[in-house]
Amino acid sequence: MLKQFASHPWVKKLTPSPFTLILMALIVYFWFRPPAWVSDEHRPIANVSANMTDGRTIPLASLRGKVVLVSFWATWCPYCRHEMPDMQTFYRDWHDKGFEILALSIEDDPALVAQFIRKEGYTFPAGLADATVQQAFGDIKKVPMSFIIDKKGIIRHEISGQVHYARLEDLVTPLLKE
Template identity: 55%
Template sequence: MNRQAFIKKWTPSPLTLILLGLVAYLWFRPPADVSDENRIASPWQVTLTDGRALTSDSLKGKVVLVNFWATWCPYCRKEKPVIDEFWRDYQGRGFEVVSISIDDPPEKIAAWMQDKDYAFMAAPTSPSVADAFGSVQSVPTSFIVDAEGHIRHRIAGQVHYARLKELVTPLLRASTR
């Protein structure tokens, strides 16, 4: 095989290059966008997958990660083990997670959580949650709520352990004073 034939055989088409670039971008997406907020969330309530009602008032005194997700979302699936690990490490210090599915029924959420062995709270969305946090346009999107019920941070995109630690631990220290 001559040199020109070899080069022609192994030169990718423009479409292949575009697809490889798209895969690389989606796999190595830029980090999540974090915005500082300082607003009081209106009272909200969800029905957990086990049928219990959970209200925002019952979480007062805790720092809470409210995580909007969907079972079909690959980035949501990738961040859940991180959220679970952080929750297990910090729940004894006053940290809680409420995982709100944007479109799945309670039975599907419960089965998915059980299959993955996640023990933090999960629920389908509700109108009061949408009112309290605003319209979530993309998943994953998370909010960090301080012990007094103020929304302190909005995370648009996948969360990472180090980022959670950076955002949550100062709020945990402040809530114990």
């Protein structure tokens, strides 16, 4: 019965070619894990402060001695939303070893950001990236955009695009050992 069904001409028209299957697989791969460009940097970060959604103000200088991921993002950004579970897992695994995250939204509504973070159950610090903070990192024009700062307050890596656990492990763990 199934063989007879599969031999109908209209069923054969619906069967994708190997090229189509490969193309579809690539589209799915890049949709869920788009490439990110990592550049090595070596520039000190300005002593700016970030306003967190819980009312705290965190000066970046207060994080010296830790390796810090500063992630610029937005609640409306699908790639930002997709990278955050990996950020949370990495934060959970490495926070006690000297790693910190500042997730700074480029949006203007602290209540919206706080609601999103609370709803998703993220425990890393989240806040807003005002113009001063964005300028300190080189004027953020797209999201997600992340920076890894070493224990001395030097930006060591810029990540344009999505971060994931393995990439963070490759970039952060050597800095934690310094």
